[in-house]
Amino acid sequence: MKYNVDERGYYGDFGGAYIPEMLYPNVAHLKEHYVQISQEASFQKEFKALLRDYVGRPTPLYFAERYSEKYGTKIYFKREDLCHTGAHKINNTIGQILLAKRLGKSRIIAETGAGQHGVATATVCALMGIQCIVYMGAIDIKRQAPNVARMKMLGAEVRPAQSGSKTLKDATNEAIRDWINNPEDTHYIIGSVVGPHPYPDMVARYQAIISEEIKSQLQEVEGRDYPDHVVACVGGGSNAAGTYYHYLDRPEVNIIAVEAAGKGIDSGESAATSALGKEGIIHGSKTLLMQTPDGQITEPYSISAGLDYPGVGPMHAHLFRSGRAEFISVTDDEAMTAGLELSQLEGIIPAIETAHAFAIFEQRKFGPEEVVVVNLSGRGDKDLNTYIDYFKL
Numbered sequence: 415m416k417y418n419v420d421e422r423g424y425y426g427d428f429g430g431a432y433i434p435e436m437l438y439p440n441v442a443h444l445k446e447h448y449v450q451i452s453q454e455a456s457f458q459k460e461f462k463a464l465l466r467d468y469v470g471r472p473t474p475l476y477f478a479e480r481y482s483e484k485y486g487t488k489i490y491f492k493r494e495d496l497c498h499t500g501a502h503k504i505n506n507t508i509g510q511i512l513l514a515k516r517l518g519k520s521r522i523i524a525e526t527g528a529g530q531h532g533v534a535t536a537t538v539c540a541l542m543g544i545q546c547i548v549y550m551g552a553i554d555i556k557r558q559a560p561n562v563a564r565m566k567m568l569g570a571e572v573r574p575a576q577s578g579s580k581t582l583k584d585a586t587n588e589a590i591r592d593w594i595n596n597p598e599d600t601h602y603i604i605g606s607v608v609g610p611h612p613y614p615d616m617v618a619r620y621q622a623i624i625s626e627e628i629k630s631q632l633q634e635v636e637g638r639d640y641p642d643h644v645v646a647c648v649g650g651g652s653n654a655a656g657t658y659y660h661y662l663d664r665p666e667v668n669i670i671a672v673e674a675a676g677k678g679i680d681s682g683e684s685a686a687t688s689a690l691g692k693e694g695i696i697h698g699s700k701t702l703l704m705q706t707p708d709g710q711i712t713e714p715y716s717i718s719a720g721l722d723y724p725g726v727g728p729m730h731a732h733l734f735r736s737g738r739a740e741f742i743s744v745t746d747d748e749a750m751t752a753g754l755e756l757s758q759l760e761g762i763i764p765a766i767e768t769a770h771a772f773a774i775f776e777q778r779k780f781g782p783e784e785v786v787v788v789n790l791s792g793r794g795d796k797d798l799n800t801y802i803d804y805f806k807l
């Protein structure tokens with residue numbers, strides 16, 4: 415079984431590029447060039463230098479002693495929360511801005527829901543002096559005021575999407591419309607391993623630095639380059655794709671994906687795509703998504719804005735369907751409790767997305783000699799108000 419993308423842009427049954435005809439030239443252009451450009455020595459040199467000097471990589475692989483003791487196994491945290499801008503998303507936007515420059519693009523567009531990807535995109539555009547337009551649902555603009563302010567301060571223009579439910583899906587539609595109208599000078603930076611091929615593979619490659627570092631860091635401390643289990647939360651699936659990437663074809667490594675069950679899988683308010691999803695097409699790729707029997711996409715819900723997505727990237731749909739990965743879903747309450755516990759056991763306040771990954775230790779037991787690596791995808795500063803309301807702090 416092959417777990418990475420094939421030549422046609424599929425992961426097993428999932429992936430591909432289901433796009434309007436007017437988008438063909440843009441996507442085809444990207445598909446022709448992304449691998450070759452990303453592998454060029456000059457690209458790799460600039461990418462690695464920026465990841466080191468600007469993002470702050472390598473991020474530490476931290477052995478969590480108190481946490482390990484509590485759960486009776488050996489637990490390491492991969493500290494993506496220490497990246498510049500507070501999460502893994504910057505790895506991808508750095509890669510894509512370097513690609514855009516080499517493709518001769520002078521204008522960047524992006525979509526954002528909670529605003530984290532918008533901030534990561536605005537950041538690299540400021541870094542490179544490139545024009546940046548971020549589409550965001552009008553309702554999200556109201557809900558995520560601090561990130562809107564950050565984007566503006568970084569010099570980006572935030573354009574409200576006024577159609578439909580005025581959230582992420584509508585912002586995505588606006589971004590696609592913009593791209594169709596501006597094919598020559600514009601690159602569209604997608605923020606997760608979703609969208610038409612080649613986006614899922616491209617984003618996974620830029621995030622693969624996470625597992626590349628885990629391999630050499632584990633080699634040093636454990637004398638082998640792999641853990642028994644790798645764990646990551648899955649929204650669209652980019653931090654997870656980066657954490658799993660170099661272990662996809664290593665059967666000795668168990669892959670664990672953690673989804674948001676919101677108020678409970680059967681509550682009608684969740685984002686547990688593997689448990690509830692059916693095959694369908696969203697944002698240009700065939701994948702698993704939550705939908706009604708007649709194929710309308712169901713509005714997802716999670717307390718964490720970053721996991722509040724009705725689908726998963728095609729890589730994860732395939733990891734689920736093939737049985738390569740173990741999928742666990744975690745409710746809002748379980749995640750919030752885990753976030754508080756992580757804060758008090760290790761002095762690390764995680765993003766609420768990230769807290770979902772840590773909640774599995776209450777339901778999934780590991781042996782005392784097993785090595786578990788959890789990707790600590792982001793820090794919790796952005797979520798402080800949600801923590802305050804929830805715990806009445």
Ligand SMILES: *Cc1c(COP(=O)(O)O)cnc(C)c1O
Binds near residue numbers: 530720721767768791
């Ligand atoms: C955006 C975000 C996620 C979810 O996105 P993925 O593409 O699934 O990684 C997870 N954790 C943090 C901290 C985020 O900001």
